[in-house]
Structure formats: C-alpha cells, structure tokens
Amino acid sequence: MIGSSQTCAGYGVLAFVSTMHIKERIVSAPGKAILHGEHAVVHGKVALAVSLNLRTYLRLKPSPNGKVCLNLPNINTFLSWDVTSLQSLLPDHAADLKNAKELDMDLVARLRGFIGVTDGMADTSTMAVLAFLYIYLNVFAESRVLPSLTVSVWSELPTGAGLGSSAAFSVCLASALLSARGAITSPLVEPEPTARWSEEEMELINAWAFLGEKIIHGNPSGVDNAVGTWGGILRYHAGKITPLSRVPVLRILLTNTKVPRSTKVLVAGVKDKINKFPSIMNPVLESIDAVSCTCERTLMEMTGEPTPEHYSVLEELIDINQHHLNVIGVGHSSLDTLCRVTLERGLHSKLTGAGGGGCGITLLRPDTDCSVIQNTIQELKDCGYDYWETSIGAPGVQQHSLSSVKDDILKVLNSY
C-alpha cells in the first residue's frame, strides 16, 4: 500500500509509484433501482432511489509487464496500453484529488483522440474505457511513473437497463484506484469478509464516480453513483440527495421485460401530458410525491420491528404508484403482464425507472413461500422476461476478501 499520503497536505508529496506498491484488491458496488418517484422527480417531487444487490465486482492487481490492462468481459472489452504511452496523456496540472467537481475537458478530448473516438457519440465499451482512463490518469497524475496494473470487472447487472450499471462501474473504479493510490484507506482487515470506507472517504469515492458518470452520461443526476457509494435508500428532491439513516433490506424480484425504450422520449411524453391536462396531471404528481414520503416514513418505522402491516402498506404504495405511472403515460403492456402475473400469486409489482417497458420490481415478504417465487419466476420466464431474485437496501461500495466473493464471480475475475 502507498503509505499515508492521505495525511500529507494536498497529496502533493507522492513523487513515485511503482508496480511494487500496488496491492491486489477486490471491491464491489451495488446497482440502483427507483422505488418511488421516477418521472415525478423531474417535476420537483421526491424520489426514493435504492441500492440493488446485483453488484459490480472489480479486481485490481499489479501487472509486472509495464502494461495497464482493462478487462470488461460483460461488454466484450479487453484492452491494454503501455504505461509509457499513457504518460504522455497526463494532465499538465494534477487535479486536486479532494476537490473533484468539474471534468477536465481538455483531458477528455485528449483521451477521445487517444482511443480514436472522432464523433460525439460512442458505444458503451468506449465510454467505459474513457471513464477508466480519466480516473486512472487523474488519480495517479502526480506520479512521474504511472503504476502498471490490471483491472478486471464483472457485473451481475444488465447494461443499459436503467439499473445503474455504469455508476456501479464508476464507483468500483474510483474506490479501487483511490485506495491503490493511498488517497483513501484499504479498510479490509482479514479475516473480515468485507469492509466499508468512512463517510469522508465515501464522499471522495462518490465525487470521482460522479465524474466517471459525467463522461459516460453527459449530464447525470448524481443519484446512481450516490446509491452505488452509500447503498441503502436515498431520498432525492430538487437536486438534493439525502441517504436515509437506517433502512431495512427488502427481498425483491427484479424483472427485465427487455422491451426497449427511450428515457428521453418518455420524459418528453410526460411533460406533454402535463401540458395537455395540467388540472388532471398535477394532482397525480402530488400524489406520487405523497407515495414517496409515505414509503419513506414506513421504511424508517420498519428498522424497528417490521410487521406484516408494514409490508401491506409497502404493497399498497407499489400498486398505487404503478397506476399513477400508467396515468402519466409511461406504462406498457409488458409491465401490465408483469403486474398481473405476480398479483395472481399475491405479489405486488411496479415499473422502476423510465418505464415504457424496461424493468419492474416485485416486493417479496420475508415469509413469501419459496414455491410461490419459483412459480412466479417460471411464468415470467415463459413471458420471455429476464429475472433476478435479489434485494434492495443492501450496502454500498465495499472491499472484499477473496474468500467472500462468490466462486463464479471469482472465477471470471481470475481469468484475466
């Protein structure tokens, strides 16, 4: 590990980083779902964003051959660069690591040139590479010799499904590179399986992850990287993100209808509907706001002793909001099918995110019978949907011991 640069003013004293100093580490960050308030949040209402325990795992290890390697098997991206070729890209003035707010657009332009992106548009793979190189170069900018390392990432999240996969990637990158650099600690103490960072360190991880998101998305809200960093449940209102202090972990089914949709078109459609029927739509947004606030109160109460009544309220709120989302025009017949299939087995579902297809969440109770879940899953499968039995409210970014990582994931990460 790279000593205690965190205690040195301005991180400016670190003049040399060699491969010897890079220790292997594994980190993970959760995906994100919107529990309530999608679309309404655009119109100044409260939204609740929750961590989704489908995680992105990143393994960083030293590389002995003077190379920087990036392996993203989910998106079939395997690249390596000579450290020396990357050094020429270093920004003239190293960024203040602790004050990462704005993108260095000159560096972004140089990186685009370096990897050969000529026009404005770029695919998922290119964006991910840009985000990696940007964070890597900035984090190690003050080193005269950049570290030679291999970064391999495997995600349980589908990409482009509105589940925060890019943010989980950015959070993993930021946490792994910042801790490799010594800008934050490596909190794991064996034999603990996992460890998390301090509040202050998470602020730094989140700030750098947000820059990664800016590279990938242009103008992100910052919610996805906040969820990836802090986990749990976040309240998002008028641009302000507040993590809820104590929240329960809730079992869910996540379903991807795989019906493609354009978030931009859906958001514009909602705006058009509000303009067309303001007296009808504005009260609906108000009601959605109240759904989010009622849900927030209920979740806070559940940190004590969750009761069946708490779950009944959560289910009612899910049903209500699903109807509201249909009213504002972001429903889809595939989502109606999801709701019907699950409701036939007493389970309550709503779309999550942009709607118009895409993903839905189904709340499971602690005592929901295994056979009910299996039957539901089978029928969703028969509809041609993808599904995951997972949870929301799980921890944010964390460092893992090797033995705490599931075998199949470790196997993938070990392949590179």
Place this chain on the structure above:
Amino acid sequence: MIGSSQTCAGYGVLAFVSTMHIKERIVSAPGKAILHGEHAVVHGKVALAVSLNLRTYLRLKPSPNGKVCLNLPNINTFLSWDVTSLQSLLPDHAADLKNAKELDMDLVARLRGFIGVTDGMADTSTMAVLAFLYIYLNVFAESRVLPSLTVSVWSELPTGAGLGSSAAFSVCLASALLSARGAITSPLVEPEPTARWSEEEMELINAWAFLGEKIIHGNPSGVDNAVGTWGGILRYHAGKITPLSRVPVLRILLTNTKVPRSTKVLVAGVKDKINKFPSIMNPVLESIDAVSCTCERTLMEMTGEPTPEHYSVLEELIDINQHHLNVIGVGHSSLDTLCRVTLERGLHSKLTGAGGGGCGITLLRPDTDCSVIQNTIQELKDCGYDYWETSIGAPGVQQHSLSSVKDDILKVLNSY
C-alpha cells in the same frame, strides 16, 4: 284523454275518471351510466351521469274488467287488484300533484300492509309493486272511481346492475300515469314516431319518479331519475343536478362482468383509504374531478363538429379514470380483463358505477369497424360477460307510436 285538468287550478275539478277516458299509450325511459366521477361524487367532486340507450318500455291500456293489472315480466311479477280494493287505500287528503316532494309515509305503511310486507326488507318485485301502487293512487287520488287499467313493462336493462333500471321504471310510471290522468299532456302527434314533454312537464315527471325511487331505494341521490327523465348528460355536484345543454350521442359497448358487489362496502372502503392515506388519495379525487370537468368541456365542444382528436381525449380520460378508480380501491380483476381485452383492439374501457366487478363501458368511435366490435364481443362472451352494443346521451323519457317500438319489445308488451 282526460280533458284539460292541467289548466284548472289545483287539479281539483276532476271528480270522475272511468276506464273509457284512459287511452292506450307507450312510453319509454333510458337507463343510466356514470361516465366519470363515481365515488368521487361522494366526496364533493363533480360526476357526469349519462343516459344509457337501453330503455324501459311501459304500455298502459284501459282494462274493461274493473281490475288494475301490473305485468313485469323481467322480474316475473304479474299481479292484479280489484279497483274497489284499491280505493280503500286512497290517502285521506289527495297530494298536490304539482308539489310532490316528500313521501306520504302513512300511505307507504298502508301499502306495505296491503301487499303483506312485514319486515323492513323487501325484494325487487315487492319494491316495484309498492312504487307502482303509490304513484297510481296519488295520481288518481282525487277520483272517486279509480281507473281500471293494465300496465305492462319490459326493460332492456338488467336489474340490480347499477344501471338505473328502477329509475327508468319509476320515470315510465310517472309519465304514463300523469299523462293518463291529464296532469301532463300526451305529446305524441301521429305520424311522428316519438315525442317528448315540455321542460315543466318533465319537472313533474321527475318529481314523481323521485318518490318512486325513494320507495325502492330509501335514500336515492335523484341522479338516476333525472337521467331517465332528461336523458343526455347531467352534471352532478354537491347535490345539484344540471343537464348539459347540448351533448353528442356516443356509441358504446356496455359490459356486465356479473361479479357481484356491494356498493355500500365499496363506498366504505374508499372512505377508509382516504382516511389511511389522505395525502395520497385527496389529490387523486382532485384529479378525478378534473377528469369530469375536462370531459364535460370536450363533450360540449363535440356538439359542433366531433373530430378524431375529441375521441382521443375521451379515450385518454377513460384510461386515466380507470387507473384512478383502481387507486381508490374499487377495481377488480374482471374489470382489468375487460380493459385488456378491449385495449388489445384499440378500444378504451372503464368501470361505471360502484366498481368491484359490476359493469364497464367501452367507447366506440363513429368509424370503429364492425369486425373489431364483433371480435371484441366474442371475447367478452368467452369471458362469461354480458354485453350490449348501445349508446349514451340518448333522449330521456318519451312517448312512442306503436310503430316506433321494436317488434320484439312490442311482442312482449302485447302479451298482457
């Protein structure tokens, strides 16, 4: 016809009515559906009640045998009384025909005794008989000899489905008996097929029909008899009923899911939901209010030149309100099925009335293809539902020439 008693002060000069003076007549009145605002109206919001062109037909003819006969084949009720036995029931003081506001509870009690209703509850048939006898006796109260006549009624409406069948019956009774008595005109001038009464006469028909409704329902809102009388579309708000001046006739499919429900339980459930989630539910009621008002505006515009855009708005409002009705807890899976089946063919449906099963309406456009309707009907039939291809906004109570009544209905009415 019984002369010109209407021009005589207080109707007090008519001392003798014999069977010879009773002319045969056929009248009809439409059923009722709620287009928007069911349930919300209980909480002070606007509702739109519309006439349903499933009509109740009444044929009144003189009877030569000193009997009063009542034939209600829909509910298997066939009764006759000697006029002399009915005369003993006449109220001591004849009611002021023009000022029919309160029930004469003494007379109601005597009638209950006469037909042998001992407890508070009574079935549809008994209620219908009570309403008939009450209106008959009051209308002819000042005659020392009651007229001997046969009243036969046939309705296209299902009973107990919230479609205003009892009000249509009461409106038919009031219009036929009042015009037989000469308290209002017999407006039909052959060879016209149908004729309607003047505004002032309709006020009188409505007042007596309302008393019939009070006998049958205890505490009716007065909306059903108003729709049966005026037809078209009525705005109902805070107890005030206002007929819309000019409205289009709209083709619809009416579907009866035949799922039984209790209006009382459903109304109580909505109240409970509002009390449980006031901040969520009150805006929904507000939005339903705006749906009714927007629909009213759109219908007024359609009396000019209805455009496809008008129909699109009506369809959007139907979809929105159906979701709202689900939110306030009066949906049912049978209604979801109706909405899905029709939407698959581009048709928009909502529940009408109490919900929780019961009936739904589906808007048809003027150019909706016949094959679309037939396919939809077939699938609704396969679901086990009853259905009617009919219209809303049709005329209220009217008098018919014999030749203007459909053969099958005439055949039934002629059987008695």
